Amino acid sequence: MTTDWIAEARRVARGRRFEELGSPPARRDPAPPPLSEAEIRAAEAELGVTFPDEYRDHLLRHSAGGAVNRLRRSAAGWGWQGDSTTNYALLTSDFPHPDS
Structure with a gap:
């Protein structure tokens, strides 16, 4: 399947997936x-x-x-809602140099 990148750009601008383009936009919380x-x-x-x-x-x-x-x-402290994969302990670590 070939991706229609123009349609994808429009979808991203509207916050909808490619397969949702034909359906009405979902109601969003404020x-x-x-x-x-x-x-x-x-x-x-x-x-x-x-x-x-x-x-x-x-x-x-x-x-x-x-x-x-x-x-x-939250009760666990500051973080990004829905993020269950970030190791917050590593946020203060420098990124390694690509040559290291």
Whole structure:
């Protein structure tokens, strides 16, 4: 099967899968509210990272969710909703140099 990349681009723009193009869009829950500066600092401190400026701006001004998993605090601490595969302990490790 050949992929129609123009159709795929349109699908991604609408947040729908290729096979869903002929069906009406699914009802979406409203985006979660933006985080406060204090919440972002708490998440960065707990995760041991500093978010890039563009991501911080998105979290502060737009939403804690959207096209990416929602950043939220749960009983287990700060993390991304629906993310069960990330090893959060490795977030503070440097990426290895490709020649190493």
